Amino acid sequence: MKNLLNLSMVLAILLISASCTNELIEQEDMNLEAERITSCSSQNPKARITNNGSDDVDLEIFDESGTLLGAAYDVEPGTVSSWKSFSAGVIEFKISTAISVKSIVIDMGTCTGYDVTIDANNHLDTDQPIGF
Template sequence: MKRIISLRMLLIAVSIAFVGCTTESVDTEDPTLENTQQLDTNCTGDDPKAMITNDSDTTVDMEIFDEDGNLLNHSYAVEPGEESDWKFFAEGQVTVVISTESSYKAIPMNMGLCMAYHVTINENYQLDTDQPTQL
């Protein structure tokens, strides 16, 4: 088990370093699409948060890592047709990793207070956005 975790952390560290050089089957459809998720616009210094909606036909994982590769929060095995709860984490540079059994996408972003990232993965394993929303 310890070796699996170490290999996973190595994979994440390498993917963070080379995120622009990888090829993933989880693509972003259009980064200009607006986030249609109903968001709380009365934010008063809340930690950033992220959630995923799964419109694909397989389970999806979402992991949030800080710039040192430490896991800050996660949502594992989000079933088709379901969405995760909001996952809160400390502000700063993070990488949100969206993965299925056959695809992987690492999305680096700088998340400040009162920011939210809601992403949907569709039936073609494409993501609807790679941009967070300021609340």
């Protein structure tokens, strides 16, 4: 009987602890989502390149009139360039290696980014912007 009472106390404490923990995790998730939503307020779009391939790669960013807005040259395999910020609008991303050139045109709004990823086969793995 003594062990049964101790066991029921332990189970009650565990049940209470589990309930509190779930609420804290849910609240933390809600706080992170709210921070993500409010952290970007009309910030310029940005882009970077992740090179998971075996060749060096270049990223050039052009506006509608063909003006170079930013670039990351000779991004080595296994590395990631820094983010390049530019004005919102229709943007051409030119991704090139020694053997190929690919252009992607995206209408980039504020609070968006383009994380260009080159896969292990030296192919472009992404062509959609992400929100910040």
